[in-house]
Amino acid sequence: MDRKLSEIQLDALRExxxxxxxxSATALSQMxxxxxxxxxxxxxxxxxxxxxxxxxxxxxxxxxxxLKVFGDAPGNILFLMKQDKAQEFAETxxxxxxxxxxxxxLSLFQEVGNILxxxxxxxxxxxxSLSLLTSVPAISIDMLAAVLSxxxxxxxxYSDYVLAIDTNFIEDGKKSGGNFFYIPKPGSxxxxxxxxxxx
Amino acid sequence: xxxKDIKVGIGDLNVALPPYRLxxxxxxxxxxxxxxxSISKVAGLAHIMLPDSSCFKNQKNPMKFADAAIPxxxxxxxxxxxxxxxxxxxxxxxxxxxxxTDKNSILDIGSRNVKSVMSVLSKNNISxxxxxTGGNFGRTMIxxxxxxxxxxxxxxxxxxxx
Numbered sequence: 001m002d003r004k005l006s007e008i009q010l011d012a013l014r015e016x017x018x019x020x021x022x023x024s025a026t027a028l029s030q031m032x033x034x035x036x037x038x039x040x041x042x043x044x045x046x047x048x049x050x051x052x053x054x055x056x057x058x059x060x061x062x063x064x065x066x067l068k069v070f071g072d073a074p075g076n077i078l079f080l081m082k083q084d085k086a087q088e089f090a091e092t093x094x095x096x097x098x099x100x101x102x103x104x105x106l107s108l109f110q111e112v113g114n115i116l117x118x119x120x121x122x123x124x125x126x127x128x129s130l131s132l133l134t135s136v137p138a139i140s141i142d143m144l145a146a147v148l149s150x151x152x153x154x155x156x157x158y159s160d161y162v163l164a165i166d167t168n169f170i171e172d173g174k175k176s177g178g179n180f181f182y183i184p185k186p187g188s189x190x191x192x193x194x195x196x197x198x199x
Numbered sequence: 200x201x202x203k204d205i206k207v208g209i210g211d212l213n214v215a216l217p218p219y220r221l222x223x224x225x226x227x228x229x230x231x232x233x234x235x236x237s238i239s240k241v242a243g244l245a246h247i248m249l250p251d252s253s254c255f256k257n258q259k260n261p262m263k264f265a266d267a268a269i270p271x272x273x274x275x276x277x278x279x280x281x282x283x284x285x286x287x288x289x290x291x292x293x294x295x296x297x298x299x300t301d302k303n304s305i306l307d308i309g310s311r312n313v314k315s316v317m318s319v320l321s322k323n324n325i326s327x328x329x330x331x332t333g334g335n336f337g338r339t340m341i342x343x344x345x346x347x348x349x350x351x352x353x354x355x356x357x358x359x360x361x
Contacts, residue, residue, distance in 0.1 A: 048209045058224035059339055061354050066297045138297035142354050145225025146337025149209055149248065150296040153228050153308050158249060158263075 010043050012198050017041030017165040020120035027119045032092055041167040048149055055179050058145035065113025065137050066151055072130040073188035076155045077117040078181040110137040128195040155183040210263030212245035214275045217345040224339045226292035228309035230316050231340035233289045235347035241281035242344040243272045250315030265315040286325050289349045289361050290316055291340045293332040329361045
C-alpha cells in the first residue's frame with residue numbers, strides 16, 4: 001500500500017466498513033441467539049508484523065476462513081477466531097448435538113465465514129452499487145502468521161505496508177476473539193472511493 | 200524462543216554464529232531459506248514472500264523477494280567468514296494455506312515461491328540438501344548455527360528435524 005489516503009477518504013472507508021460490519025454482527029447475533037456487536041472498523045496501513053500483533057502472536061493457532069471477492073473491486077475477506085474462542089463458539093451454536101465430528105466443526109466455521117463475509121460484501125455492494133461476488137469459503141486451522149501473510153499475498157498486497165479494514169466482534173462488552181478483515185486488491189479502494197465520490 | 204534465538208521477520212534475513220539459532224515463525228506461502236557452511240559454522244536464514252522482484256518498481260525492501268534476498272544472504276554470510284563453495288541449503292514453506300475446490304481460487308503463490316527459490320539457488324551453485332515444502336499447513340523454521348540442523352515446527356504435529 002503505497003498510496004496515501006486523506007482523512008476524509010479514511011472516514012469514508014471506516015463508514016463503509018462500519019455498515020458492512022454492522023450487517024455481519026446482526027447475522028452473527030441471529031446465529032448465536034445473543035447480542036454481538038462489532039467494534040468500529042479500523043482502516044490500517046501497517047507492516048505485516050504490526051498487522052499480526054493486532055490479532056495475537058505469530059504461532060498462535062487460529063481458525064481462519066477465507067473468501068475471495070470477485071467483481072468490480074476484488075480482494076479477500078478473512079475471518080479469524082482464536083482456537084479457544086472458536087471452541088466456545090462452536091459449543092454455543094452446536095449446543096444440541098451430542099457428538100461433533102471434525103467435519104461438522106469445519107463446516108460450521110465455513111458457514112459462519114460465509115454468512116459474515118457475504119453480509120459484509122452485500123452491504124458494500126448496496127452502498128456503492130458495485131457488483132461484488134464471493135467464492136465458496138475455504139478454511140484453515142493454523143498459525144496466525146501463516147494464514148494472515150498468505151491472505152495478503154493472495155490479494156496482491158506486495159508492498160512493505162499492507163492495508164486492511166478490520167474489526168473485532170464484541171460480546172457482552174468484551175472482545176470475543178473474532179477478527180474480520182477486508183483485504184482489497186490494489187486498485188479496489190480507488191474504485192470504492194470513486195463510487196463514493198471521494199476520489 | 201530463548202535468548203539464543205535470533206528472530207527473522209517476514210521479508211527479512213539474518214546470519215548467526217554458534218551458539219545462536221535463527222528462527223522464523225509461521226511460514227505460510229512464504230519460503231524460509233536456510234544456508235549453512237559446516238566448517239566456519241556460519242548460518243543464514245531468509246524469509247521471502249514473493250518469487251521475483253523484477254516486476255516491481257520502487258521496492259524498498261529487496262529481502263522479501265527470492266531472487267534478491269538469496270544473494271544478499273550469501274554476501275552477509277561471506278562477510279562473517281563463510282565460504283561460498285561450502286554453502287548448502289535447506290528450505291521450508293511454500294504452502295497453499297487455503298484449499299479451494301474451485302480452480303480459479305487456488306492460491307498458487309506458495310509453489311511459485313518454491314520454484315523461484317530453487318532456481319535462484321541453482322544459479323548460485325548452492326545445492327539444496329533438504330526441503331519441506333507445499334502442503335496446506337504453516338511452518339516455523341529454526342536453524343542451529345552450531346550444527347547446521349534445521350527444525351520445522353508445525354501446528355499440532357510438534358517439531359521435527361529437516
